[in-house]
Amino acid sequence: MASDENSYAFPDNMPEEELNSPALSQKELLAILDSDPGRAEEKYRELYQKLIRYFEWSRQTDPEDLAQETLKRGFDRLQEGQKITVGEPAGYFFGIARNLLRERGHFRKMEELDDHQQLSRGQPLFLGLDTSEQLIFLKECLRKLPRDDFNLLSAYLEGEAEAWGKKAGVSPGTVRMRIHRIRKRLEVLMNFRADARNS
Amino acid sequence: MNRFMKREPQAEPNASPEVRKQVIRYLLDEMGDAERALLDDRLISTPEFSDTIASIEDDLITQYVRGDLEPRQVARFNEVYLTSPAKLVRVEKVRALRRAVGEISAERKLHAVRSLQIGTSIAAVAAVVVAAALWPLWRRSPSNHLMEPGKISYASFSLEPGITRSGEGAQITLPPGVDEAHFELVLPNAVALQTYQAILGTPERPAAWTGVAAPRDAHLVAVVPVKILSAGDYTLELQRSGEEVMTFYFRVAK
Numbered sequence: 280m281a282s283d284e285n286s287y288a289f290p291d292n293m294p295e296e297e298l299n300s301p302a303l304s305q306k307e308l309l310a311i312l313d314s315d316p317g318r319a320e321e322k323y324r325e326l327y328q329k330l331i332r333y334f335e336w337s338r339q340t341d342p343e344d345l346a347q348e349t350l351k352r353g354f355d356r357l358q359e360g361q362k363i364t365v366g367e368p369a370g371y372f373f374g375i376a377r378n379l380l381r382e383r384g385h386f387r388k389m390e391e392l393d394d395h396q397q398l399s400r401g402q403p404l405f406l407g408l409d410t411s412e413q414l415i416f417l418k419e420c421l422r423k424l425p426r427d428d429f430n431l432l433s434a435y436l437e438g439e440a441e442a443w444g445k446k447a448g449v450s451p452g453t454v455r456m457r458i459h460r461i462r463k464r465l466e467v468l469m470n471f472r473a474d475a476r477n478s
Numbered sequence: 479m480n481r482f483m484k485r486e487p488q489a490e491p492n493a494s495p496e497v498r499k500q501v502i503r504y505l506l507d508e509m510g511d512a513e514r515a516l517l518d519d520r521l522i523s524t525p526e527f528s529d530t531i532a533s534i535e536d537d538l539i540t541q542y543v544r545g546d547l548e549p550r551q552v553a554r555f556n557e558v559y560l561t562s563p564a565k566l567v568r569v570e571k572v573r574a575l576r577r578a579v580g581e582i583s584a585e586r587k588l589h590a591v592r593s594l595q596i597g598t599s600i601a602a603v604a605a606v607v608v609a610a611a612l613w614p615l616w617r618r619s620p621s622n623h624l625m626e627p628g629k630i631s632y633a634s635f636s637l638e639p640g641i642t643r644s645g646e647g648a649q650i651t652l653p654p655g656v657d658e659a660h661f662e663l664v665l666p667n668a669v670a671l672q673t674y675q676a677i678l679g680t681p682e683r684p685a686a687w688t689g690v691a692a693p694r695d696a697h698l699v700a701v702v703p704v705k706i707l708s709a710g711d712y713t714l715e716l717q718r719s720g721e722e723v724m725t726f727y728f729r730v731a732k
Contacts, residue, residue: 329529332528332532333528335564336504336505336531340563342564367525369525369528370521370523370525372525373525373528377522410574410694413574417574417575418581418582421578421579429582432579433583436572438544462533462536
């Protein structure tokens with residue numbers, strides 16, 4: 280199945296062992312990401328997406344399953360009393376992710392094994408929507424962006440971001456930073472609306 | 479090759495040109511195992527680096543969708559991204575995003591015109607003038623021809639099998655200002671409606687462009703950047719697993 284970035288539904292995709300664990304509650308486990316529960320939840324979502332992307336970059340056929348497995352292993356170990364020794368908790372999970380790849384071995388050829396089976400299922404979809412539904416959904420999200428952000432995104436998509444920056448008196452570095460933030464914001468909007476649709 | 483390890487995490491997505499080049503090699507699977515392992519090390523020590531990679535990947539996909547990638551990178555991109563369902567979804571997402579942004583831009587421009595109170599009668603006159611200007615192009619086209627207002631405009635052309643380059647062939651005229659040509663490919667019943675690799679070629683350049691032809695509303699559609707289409711004869715070949723499924727022929731007149 281093609282990757283669908285919004286298929287997770289926090290906290291349901293947390294491993295069941297953690298949800299039912301007598302040792303540390305889900306809230307306590309998530310506190311390793313941030314002491315504020317709301318921000319911890321947000322960071323958990325981000326981490327999940329980052330892990331999916333990492334496995335995609337490693338050309339794995341099942342990036343979502345591997346991201347889930349990584350989180351499960353990480354939280355299992357924390358339940359067992361393991362301490363995070365790297366500075367950033369996300370680094371701890373990336374370490375587990377890399378070990379998962381090593382366990383698989385010869386990882387870079389794996390993706391190609393069932394590509395054609397996957398592609399033969401038809402049109403590539405995101406959010407499980409057809410082309411016209413995707414367009415409606417994206418337009419709903421785009422209309423939530425501030426006008427200036429929308430204009431910059433539009434310029435970026437047409438390869439005119441640098442010109443836009445010059446006109447606005449903004450350095451190329453700042454333009455790139457803003458585009459990065461706009462895309463992240465758009466992802467959040469899309470996730471939010473996808474959750475709303477699914478609920 | 480210790481650059482990934484030694485550098486401090488940067489304020490993504492502003493990676494140096496050197497790092498960008500290396501990340502692109504990572505994304506296009508052009509790194510050896512040792513260099514790749516170093517990059518993984520960097521992700522573990524500074525996980526924010528994954529934001530940098532993600533941002534560079536977004537740029538790479540956007541460039542591809544715009545038709546702005548270098549030819550060497552296009553070939554590699556096709557090999558890595560168009561054979562992966564997950565990555566193909568990312569490509570299609572950017573394509574859809576670009577189209578959605580274009581449509582909203584067009585709507586807003588229209589709204590701006592109205593808010594300036596130019597008046598519906600003037601707009602109607604303008605529409606008639608535009609229609610009159612486009613009418614000759616419409617008539618010359620071998621197929622249904624659609625202009626989309628806004629930043630991303632495209633023209634649609636229907637191509638049928640069995641028309642050979644040596645025969646009369648389909649001749650298309652690209653109106654000025656159009657960004658994309660959408661080729662709606664008419665398939666014989668025996669050919670399944672599914673995603674194929676699409677390879678656009680000329681006699682001089684057998685793979686001038688490669689991409690996908692994907693089902694859309696019961697049609698198979700290949701979206702080709704117009705900047706690739708200069709006047710001349712073309713083949714549009716559909717492939718599965720590296721084998722030709724069928725080929726369409728057309729001529730571009732400008």
